[in-house]
Amino acid sequence: MAVALWEMIVTAGIAALAPTAEDWRAAAQTVREQHRPGELIVFAPDWIDPLGRQHLGDRMPIEMVARMDAARFGVIWEIAKDDARSPETAGLEPVHTEEHGPLTLRRYEREPAEVVTDFTRHFGKADVSGQQVGRARVVLTEVGFEPHRCIQVVPRPDQSAQVRFTAAELGSELVGYVGLADVFTRRDVRDPGRLTVTIDGKQVAEVTAGVDDGWVRFAAATEPGPAEVEFTATAVGANARDRRVCFAAEARR
Amino acid sequence: MTDRLRQLAAWFRALDRTVRRRVTALVLALVSASSIFATQHDVGIARDEMVYIGYGKSYARWWIDLVTFEDGVTSKKRITDTFGGDAPTAGNREHPPLMKTLLGLSRILLADKLELTDPVSASRAATALMYAAAVVMLFLFGTHVWSYGVGLLAALLLLFLPRGYFHAQLATFDAPVVTMWLATLFAYYKALGSKRWSIGLCIVFGLALATKHNALMLPGVIGVHYAYLCWRKGGQLAADGAGLGARLGWTVRAIVHVQPWVIVALALGPLVLIAVWPWLWFDTVSHIRDWIGFHLDHVHYNFEYLGENFNHPPFPWHVVFVTTLLTVPVVTLVGAVMGSVSLVKRAIEGTSVQADRAPGLLMVLSAAVSMGVFLLPSTPIFGAEKHWAPAIPTLCLLTGIAVVQASTRCSDLLTQMRWAPPSSASFIRMGVAAALGGMVVTASLGETVTAHPHGLSHYNALAGGAPGGADLGMNRQFWGTSARGVLDFVGQFAPAKGEEPVPVYSHDAQPAWNKYPKLGLLPPGLPDAGRETAGIAKSHIALVIHERHFNRHDYLIWDRYGTVQPSFVLTHHGVPLVSVYLRENLRGKAEAESPSE
Numbered sequence: 001m002a003v004a005l006w007e008m009i010v011t012a013g014i015a016a017l018a019p020t021a022e023d024w025r026a027a028a029q030t031v032r033e034q035h036r037p038g039e040l041i042v043f044a045p046d047w048i049d050p051l052g053r054q055h056l057g058d059r060m061p062i063e064m065v066a067r068m069d070a071a072r073f074g075v076i077w078e079i080a081k082d083d084a085r086s087p088e089t090a091g092l093e094p095v096h097t098e099e100h101g102p103l104t105l106r107r108y109e110r111e112p113a114e115v116v117t118d119f120t121r122h123f124g125k126a127d128v129s130g131q132q133v134g135r136a137r138v139v140l141t142e143v144g145f146e147p148h149r150c151i152q153v154v155p156r157p158d159q160s161a162q163v164r165f166t167a168a169e170l171g172s173e174l175v176g177y178v179g180l181a182d183v184f185t186r187r188d189v190r191d192p193g194r195l196t197v198t199i200d201g202k203q204v205a206e207v208t209a210g211v212d213d214g215w216v217r218f219a220a221a222t223e224p225g226p227a228e229v230e231f232t233a234t235a236v237g238a239n240a241r242d243r244r245v246c247f248a249a250e251a252r253r
Numbered sequence: 254m255t256d257r258l259r260q261l262a263a264w265f266r267a268l269d270r271t272v273r274r275r276v277t278a279l280v281l282a283l284v285s286a287s288s289i290f291a292t293q294h295d296v297g298i299a300r301d302e303m304v305y306i307g308y309g310k311s312y313a314r315w316w317i318d319l320v321t322f323e324d325g326v327t328s329k330k331r332i333t334d335t336f337g338g339d340a341p342t343a344g345n346r347e348h349p350p351l352m353k354t355l356l357g358l359s360r361i362l363l364a365d366k367l368e369l370t371d372p373v374s375a376s377r378a379a380t381a382l383m384y385a386a387a388v389v390m391l392f393l394f395g396t397h398v399w400s401y402g403v404g405l406l407a408a409l410l411l412l413f414l415p416r417g418y419f420h421a422q423l424a425t426f427d428a429p430v431v432t433m434w435l436a437t438l439f440a441y442y443k444a445l446g447s448k449r450w451s452i453g454l455c456i457v458f459g460l461a462l463a464t465k466h467n468a469l470m471l472p473g474v475i476g477v478h479y480a481y482l483c484w485r486k487g488g489q490l491a492a493d494g495a496g497l498g499a500r501l502g503w504t505v506r507a508i509v510h511v512q513p514w515v516i517v518a519l520a521l522g523p524l525v526l527i528a529v530w531p532w533l534w535f536d537t538v539s540h541i542r543d544w545i546g547f548h549l550d551h552v553h554y555n556f557e558y559l560g561e562n563f564n565h566p567p568f569p570w571h572v573v574f575v576t577t578l579l580t581v582p583v584v585t586l587v588g589a590v591m592g593s594v595s596l597v598k599r600a601i602e603g604t605s606v607q608a609d610r611a612p613g614l615l616m617v618l619s620a621a622v623s624m625g626v627f628l629l630p631s632t633p634i635f636g637a638e639k640h641w642a643p644a645i646p647t648l649c650l651l652t653g654i655a656v657v658q659a660s661t662r663c664s665d666l667l668t669q670m671r672w673a674p675p676s677s678a679s680f681i682r683m684g685v686a687a688a689l690g691g692m693v694v695t696a697s698l699g700e701t702v703t704a705h706p707h708g709l710s711h712y713n714a715l716a717g718g719a720p721g722g723a724d725l726g727m728n729r730q731f732w733g734t735s736a737r738g739v740l741d742f743v744g745q746f747a748p749a750k751g752e753e754p755v756p757v758y759s760h761d762a763q764p765a766w767n768k769y770p771k772l773g774l775l776p777p778g779l780p781d782a783g784r785e786t787a788g789i790a791k792s793h794i795a796l797v798i799h800e801r802h803f804n805r806h807d808y809l810i811w812d813r814y815g816t817v818q819p820s821f822v823l824t825h826h827g828v829p830l831v832s833v834y835l836r837e838n839l840r841g842k843a844e845a846e847s848p849s850e
Contacts, residue, residue, distance in 0.1 A: 001692055003583055003584050003587045003696075004584045004692040004693050004695065004696040005692065005696075006583075006714070007582065007583045007584055007696040007699070007700070008692075008696050008699050010714035010717075010718075011696070011699045011700055011703050011714050011718065012699065012703075014703065014720065014826050015703070015718075015826050017720075017827075018720065018824070018826050018827025018828075019827055045723070045724060047723040047724075047729075047828065047829065048827075048829070050799065050807075050819060050822050050829040050832045051822050051824070051827075051829055053817050053818050053819060054819050054821070054822045054832075056818075057817045057818020057819070058816075058818055060817050061817075062811055062812075062815070062816075062817055065811075065817050066808070066811075081720075081827075140808055140811060140812045141805070141808060142804055142805035142808050145562065145801055145802070145804045146804070147804070147808045147811070182805060183555060183562065183564070183802045183805060186564075187555065187564040187565060211565075212561075
């Protein structure tokens, strides 16, 4: 009897506990009033993202949503349901918090990473060579069930293709991510891809991106100044067809 | 008031048992069928339904032509054109024909001939009736073996099962296979006491095979149960103190003593399958091999479970337990545990009901076999709990047993503590049973009502409802039925007469999309735009029906539409189910807010 009562009460309360349209409007209103271009907007948990974008999507350019990571953003606005937190705000303390029903709006401030070179943006200056299917290009795609704007290369099975940036301006660190794009290619073929990064001919990073690895981070300390940076994408294995190796990288000061 | 209730209780108890049982069965049938049929209008059309409804009409037409002696109906060409073909899914030959045929007959009768309803609803009426039959069968079995109260509770808990109710509203096979699975078990149970029922078992088992391939597991249930009965009979036949070898020998001999005709019935059941599936009338072995092989080699659809996307074996062994734990009403789960303990206790004490036929063991084996196969890492999990739906009636029955037992104990306690006179004992017992059973059924009903019409997005109170399911990273939905909820919003962009159509990228609702205008649920002029990037490119409106692996469709739309902002988001208790994006020229017209349900 107690279980039945409990179940009835909880079930009846579920709909009542959901954020209302008014809760969303109120939270979004504060963001609209105070948000400046270049400030990141995120939602937590990730499944409320469609609602968040419905209310604030006009303040969220594709480049923001399909970011490599959040490091370059000095201000982060987070709308969260209950106690959820976005991974991008991990370890940060909010400078402002306000509640709207079950939604909590938080604003965070921090020192942003200073980007010296965004390799995705500079792809037009790159030389592409090697064994690939089609041509390497910048795409907006799904990697690890997240959106990313990245350079996509599809090497032939067991082959490599290179994307070379001559005289790229570097800072003190090169940070990047790589993964295999498109869930349906990851289901049908299980072989991984690999990305190798060299600077002036010296290997500084090598990452294997498996079908379940998502968006994999790599980083290397660098010397500031111009350098030749080469990204080599490999489809690992004789059966590794349609490995859509998608990567993004930034040289940071 | 109390006197009136007493009189009502006395009248009820005085009713002839058979009359009471039959009236209750009739009421259950009517309530089940009518409620399911009435509510199915709210449920969008599932992707698979379009296939089954389409083939259902041609299957039914074939049978009508057969009984009206149309020329050439039994020719290989006509059978192949209707039921089969070279491709693995030609004629939908990867699924057996019974339900498709019934869907088709229902549609021809209710929609085409009598024009009582639309073709989709007419087809779904067949499923509603099948599930109502399952509810009634469980009632009759529970009543026959245990008590009226057990049977009634079990039946109501089967009806008010959020996911089961959802599937009962669709023109698919998942609810009907529960019916045929139960029918086979009950026919077997009856056959243990009556040789004549073996004929019924043969027919019903064959029809179960003709419903869905889950039925292939039924011999596993019946075989183990029969082996147990033979073991027990062997013990009776063997001399006292006989060793294991002797006992085994007598067990084997007992096969012909218990009811050997059930073995014959199971062996002949496949002949019934062949009889009702014309595609098997020639090249029988290879066609059966193709049918079973299709499912053994089935493509693995993407399916989110506990935050991970699974599309390739190995699959976690605990999917069957966790999914059941989070989708079946909590009262039914708790009741099932209590009922199991009660059954085990009675077995140990030697006081089990109808012990010679071990009905409790039969139902437990039913659940164990239908769920057990999902412990294998290679077994697909993409259909969630519908894969092991035949297991759930066991949980309902166990809960019925637990509640009735608890009611009896409670009312005995009240009488012992002299809170009620001994003369009122039966009245008290009925009252307590009604109160306890009423609360349990109400809790289950509440979950079912809350789930409607998005049953696949529903998770129980233990999970925290749909939001809890989303937090846990459980599968949001499949089949595209939730698109029904955005039709009003999309409909406002219908072109005026003479204007150009407004193509819609309908995503996972694509097979059903062009059906909605025919049902009057969407204005004309909003045709489906096609698939994938080509469809998105052509579209002016784009839907994403949210599942984790469908995130890619949001991004494809962003790339083409130049915005990440949906104009409308359908939610279920705050959980996004469908996003609708508009091209820039239409955004100004958007008016509606995303409603909370």
